[in-house]
Amino acid sequence: MTEQCTLLPDNPCPIGRAVDIVGDRWSLLILRHANIGVTRFDQFRAELGISDNILSNRLAKLVEAGVLVKVPYRDDRRTRHEYRLTSAGADLTPVFEDLARWGQAHTLSGERCRPAMKILHSTCGEELAEGHYCAHCGRTVERAEISWYRPWRSRTPFALAEPVD
Incomplete structure (x- = not known):
């Protein structure tokens, strides 16, 4: 059904x-x-x-x-x-990450461009590839292990909030 x-x-x-x-x-x-x-x-x-x-x-x-x-x-x-x-x-998170990647690639360039937002593996600190794959650890990571680093806002990455249901 x-x-x-x-x-x-x-x-x-x-x-x-x-x-x-x-x-x-x-x-x-x-x-x-x-x-x-x-x-x-x-x-x-x-x-x-x-x-x-x-x-x-x-x-x-x-x-x-x-x-x-x-x-x-x-x-x-x-x-x-x-x-x-x-x-x-929480399932919208990849949409935001794709928008961040697109915005970094296709908006503001040169001197006006701010440092890039990075999607990080909280455990090892390495940047994640699309699909939340950590090349350093050799695995796809779960939401609880993901942080967003927005250097124009903070020197510290923000851990993603856990959903409630």
């Missing part, structure tokens, strides 16, 4: 359905940050410089689509929510 598509069933194209969910700038940037462990509304707003209404709208859309999940937590005054990647959200 085949599973029925309940989200966006009128769009027969899988690329079109995916773009309907993550195809705007803010959704992609929210998910990029969720991949490196940003979870709270205020953190997303501060990192992205996004207005509250747009952020709230995009987070709700990503939760509805099943790529993020709202998880309650309690601060000093009240219950709030964090937004964490689901396994469906």
Whole structure:
């Protein structure tokens, strides 16, 4: 028995359905940050410089689509929510890595080009090839062993956030 598509069933194209969910700038940037462990509304707003209404709208859309999940937590005054990647959200990681590689190869060149983002094997520190293969260790590594190094943001690589389900 085949599973029925309940989200966006009128769009027969899988690329079109995916773009309907993550195809705007803010959704992609929210998910990029969720991949490196940003979870709270205020953190997303501060990192992205996004207005509250747009952020709230995009987070709700990503939760509805099943790529993020709202998880309650309690601060000093009240219950709030964090937004964490689901396994469906984590499955978008290769898309971000491919976008990073494409952006490095085809945007900004010469003196204006910033140092490249690198996808690293956290265990040995070596850069991973596409498909998360570590030539140094001779194996494909799991998500828990992957870090993104963005030298314009930090001297320290960011470990990828683990999905919740």
